[in-house]
Structure formats: structure tokens, C-alpha cells
């Protein structure tokens with residue numbers, strides 16, 4: 001698996017260090033509160049587990065799975081719920097955890113949904129941000145790393161469902177895409 005990686009963009013050590021820093025910051029922000037931490041399946045799971053271990057407040061965990069349709073010539077921006085939360089959002093302080101923001105459509109949809117469900121507050125924490133990909137208006141509250149306009153895999157991010165279990169974020173060799 002590792003020999004299919006052209007280069008490592010963000011090392012395991014850098015990710016772990018960033019999780020510590022973000023965890024400390026979020027511990028402060030959610031001091032004396034009981035946030036509902038929502039991981040967006042599947043990509044957010046490695047980051048979610050490492051980040052939440054660094055938060056020193058009580059919190060509740062839940063998961064949401066959504067899929068966006070990219071039918072037709074351009075992606076429609078339509079998002080569909082595949083798995084909904086088990087938890088009521090009304091009155092809660094929501095912390096959405098993502099691995100990457102690209103177009104921003106997934107998060108724009110989720111933020112609207114949680115507003116509609118009357119969340120008390122909504123924050124977004126993302127490990128990676130790819131600002132060049134943006135088409136929806138979404139700004140994360142906490143960003144780990146900005147990534148260039150390249151297809152990145154690892155630490156939750158997949159190519160055809162593979163590479164999520166890499167401990168780092170990297171770029172695939174072009175031949176892996178069948179090029």
C-alpha cells in the first residue's frame with residue numbers, strides 16, 4: 001500500500017501534533033458545556049477518534065452519513081441523508097468533524113440541517129481544507145491544514161474506498177489511477 005504513494009503531504013507526527021493543539025483549543029471553547037460531536041462518515045472517523053481523545057470536556061458522539069450526487073454534467077449539489085443521527089439536535093452545541101472541505105456542499109447542507117433542527121450553536125472542525133475547490137459558502141471554525149489542489153488520500157480519505165487506513169495524508173502515484 002505505501003509503495004503506491006508518490007509523496008507524503010502531512011506526516012503522522014504532524015497530524016498527531018495538530019490534534020493535540022486543536023483538542024486543547026476546543027477543550028477551552030467547550031469548557032463546562034456538553035457538545036454533541038458529529039462525525040461525517042466515513043472519512044472523518046480516524047480524525048474524530050484522535051481529536052476527541054485530546055478534548056478534556058464531557059462530550060457526546062454521534063455520526064451522520066450523507067452522499068452527494070454528481071449526476072449530469074455538473075454536480076447538482078444535491079445531498080441525501082444515508083444515515084441520520086440518533087440524537088436530538090435542538091438546543092445542543094454541535095461540533096461537526098470532517099476530514100476535508102472541498103466544494104463545501106456536504107457541510108453547507110449539514111449546517112443548514114442543524115440550524116433547521118434548532119441547534120444552540122454549530123462549529124466546524126476539519127483536518128484539511130482545500131479552498132480552491134469551493135463552490136458552496138462554508139468556512140470552518142478550526143482548520144488543521146490547507147491542502148493544494150491535488151487529490152489526497154489517507155487518514156480517512158479514500159480513492160475507490162482504499163487508503164483510508166494510512167496514518168498520514170499523501171498523494172497517489174499517477175499509475176494508481178490507471179494512467
Ligand code: PRP
Pocket residue numbers: 040041042043044066067068098099100101102103104105106107158
Ligand atoms: C468526502 C470528504 C468530505 C466531502 C468533502 O466524503 O470526506 O466529507 O467529500 O467534499 P465537499 O466539500 O465537496 O462536499 P465522501 O462524500 O467522498 O464520503 P466518504 O467520507 O465516505 O469518503
Ligand code: MN
Pocket residue numbers: 040041042043044
Ligand atoms: Mn466524507
Ligand code: MG
Pocket residue numbers: 043158
Ligand atoms: Mg470519499
